[in-house]
Amino acid sequence: MSDILKVAMPKGRIYKKASKLFREAGLDIPVDVDDTRKLVIEVPEAGMEFIMAKPVDVPTYVEYGVADIGIVGKDVLLEENRDVYELLNLGIAQCRMSVIGLPDWKPGIQQRVATKYPIIASQYFREQGQQVEVIKLNGSIELAPLIGLADRIVDLVETGQTLRENGLVEMNSILDITSRLIANRVSYRMKNDRIQSLCDALQRVIPASTETPGGILRG
Ligand SMILES: Nc1ncnc2c1ncn2[C@@H]1O[C@H](COP(=O)(O)OP(=O)(O)OP(=O)(O)O)[C@@H](O)[C@H]1O
Ligand SMILES: O=P(O)(O)OC[C@H]1O[C@H](OP(=O)(O)OP(=O)(O)O)[C@H](O)[C@@H]1O
Structure with a gap:
């Protein structure tokens, strides 16, 4: 070596x-x-x-x-x-990983969650007893609820600027990063x-x- x-x-x-x-x-x-x-x-x-x-x-x-x-x-x-x-x-x-969605989000029959972190997100929703379909994306995750790909996302939040500018809200914080x-x-x-x-x-x-x-x- x-x-x-x-x-x-x-x-x-x-x-x-x-x-x-x-x-x-x-x-x-x-x-x-x-x-x-x-x-x-x-x-x-x-x-x-x-x-x-x-x-x-x-x-x-x-x-x-x-x-x-x-x-x-x-x-x-x-x-x-x-x-x-x-x-x-x-x-x-420093930032946090959170579940994010549109302000008027309500649980539907089929729930889709977009994220760069499919393993962490799947584990989180499993632990919560929520059945969701996790869709892997590689960036600009906040687009997903805006254009109807997913109901919610799991992504990083630092200042909250990306959420504010796109009319999204943080629902739960999952992890400190x-x-x-x-x-x-x-x-x-x-x-x-x-x-x-x-x-x-x-x-x-x-x-x-x-x-x-x-x-x-x-x-
Ligand atoms: N908004 C943020 N505030 C603080 N830390 C962040 C933020 N976004 C990401 N990070 C941290 O920085 C790491 C790298 O960020 P990111 O994955 O966005 O890569 P990058 O530096 O943009 O490069 P690339 O897009 O090529 O992967 C993340 O794994 C996370 O730990
Ligand atoms: O709370 P804020 O201060 O707005 O930061 C959060 C944003 O920063 C990261 O995105 P990034 O800049 O890495 O873009 P990407 O997700 O498209 O790679 C993260 O995925 C959020 O979108």
Whole structure:
């Protein structure tokens, strides 16, 4: 196993927040990815390599060990259910997962729910004893009730702006979401000193109110 620590970083909205946290923890990592299309960024002086991944793919790279560690939203971690260790709650990219619908929604005989998270949504409605058909979409989920594809959706809410601008209402909050640091099981043993010192450094800059996962958990 090489000495380089390979880190799967989510491109997009989490990247800037995650890289800021790394820098505050004393790790100099590439800052502005807007200027480059490079997908593997080596930082030899830090003994690290950053893999610029689509957020939903981060747990896959980590499970297969092509990345030793990664940063991923709890939403993706639960939905993908990959065999990885969850090491730290980083407290960034805070939002919640909710059931959402039109203000005049009433339960009908056939209920359809659109979401990017079919596994989490199916489990939630099963636990609620509600029989629904779950339809998987990949983005702009709020469209579904507006154009009649589904009665309700399960999606993320941060500021509530998307809901307000589309005349939708939040009915139930299902889960609180933040980003997590995850590790490959073998890497965690073989590169334990490096991963542990990274966790210690990150923990010093994570807001004190952030709850840490209770030990090493499966995503
Ligand atoms: N509105 C939001 N506020 C805070 N965090 C969010 C919000 N939307 C998503 N997130 C978090 O950021 C993660 C990545 O977001 P998202 O899936 O929208 O990817 P992206 O950055 O837009 O890139 P891509 O669309 O290519 O997947 C989500 O898994 C979730 O944890
Ligand atoms: O409460 P708000 O602050 O409005 O944020 C919530 C929105 O943010 C995310 O969408 P994103 O921007 O990732 O678009 P997408 O769902 O089309 O990928 C999420 O899916 C909501 O639509």
